């Protein structure tokens with residue numbers, strides 16, 4: 001198959017290699033000419049890896065649209081709406097959108113599937129799939145074992161995407177019928193990973209990390225349920241699985257950003273120093289608004305919001321969390 005990849009960063013380029021491994025032809029589109037040049041010189045734009053000659057890139061949106069009717073969305077979530085508007089202006093055939101970005105729009109609380117439905121003309125929207133799960137690009141590019149989940153309202157389509165991405169060497173894809181749960185888990189785990197990193201930056205230890213991960217899954221479940229997903233989905237790869245890999249890894253951009261927050265580094269400086277996408281801070285903003293709008297209890301996310309957006313010192317935020325009424329853990 002021909003498959004178009006929108007966004008040739010760490011993840012999009014890595015998936016390009018996987019699709020090539022699986023016998024597909026890929027064309028990557030990126031707004032950044034330097035990334036495109038690197039890929040066309042067979043270097044991964046972020047990792048020290050030589051790419052297969054057939055993994056090629058372009059800065060031409062028209063070229064990537066003409067190339068196929070399967071589009072992988074691997075730009076940061078904040079760019080998804082604008083890039084879809086641009087695609088919609090040129091697109092003239094029914095197409096499938098496979099989202100691999102992980103976030104929720106703070107202003108609208110929309111998931112990427114909803115943004116796609118709003119921005120792509122109905123006649124050209126053949127289907128939507130989210131492909132998500134615990135997957136550091138650093139490992140997938142080295143073909144290290146990884147499990148993902150493909151989910152769509154259209155079961156046949158999620159099975160097709162499962163087949164396209166799976167191989168017997170390193171990548172196994174499961175399907176799920178809970179699109180909302182998969183989208184929400186993948187997004188909210190980034191917010192919890194920032195919080196986990198902040199604990200490490202503050203000098204707290206593994207006890208604190210285990211506590212953040214465990215109470216984090218409770219906050220994820222609350223969001224999944226309020227947004228219409230199934231809580232069981234959060235127990236799987238797209239929830240607990242992705243939370244573990246992100247909230248306990250120095251490879252994670254979200255964990256690393258959180259660590260810097262814990263060390264008292266201002267968020268503007270973190271964004272300026274970190275070239276790659278950090279989704280979690282924006283998701284903390286989205287979840288803070290969701291908690292207010294739907295009256296959901298998200299104490300860790302609210303504390304993180306106060307640190308990042310209201311300049312509350314990290315130690316004070318922690319003190320506030322610890323001085324809440326004592327309660328039972330019974331489920």
Ligand SMILES: NC(=O)c1ccc[n+]([C@@H]2O[C@H](COP(=O)([O-])OP(=O)(O)OC[C@H]3O[C@@H](n4cnc5c(N)ncnc54)[C@H](O)[C@@H]3O)[C@@H](O)[C@H]2O)c1
Nearest residue numbers: 007008009010011030031032075079101102136137276277
């Ligand atoms: N890196 C990973 O390990 C990983 C794994 C799974 C999912 N993700 C998710 O994938 C998404 C992308 O992450 P990444 O790590 O590849 O980020 P990245 O910063 O490495 O790459 C993003 C790319 O998108 C390009 N881009 C930005 N705006 C664009 C636009 N309007 N048009 C075209 N290209 C544009 C950038 O130039 C950049 O090359 C994020 O939502 C992330 O959470 C990342």
Ligand SMILES: O=P(O)(O)OC[C@H](O)CO
Nearest residue numbers: 133134135136252253254
């Ligand atoms: O490096 P991060 O924090 O963006 O996480 C990457 C992936 O989402 C892990 O599944």
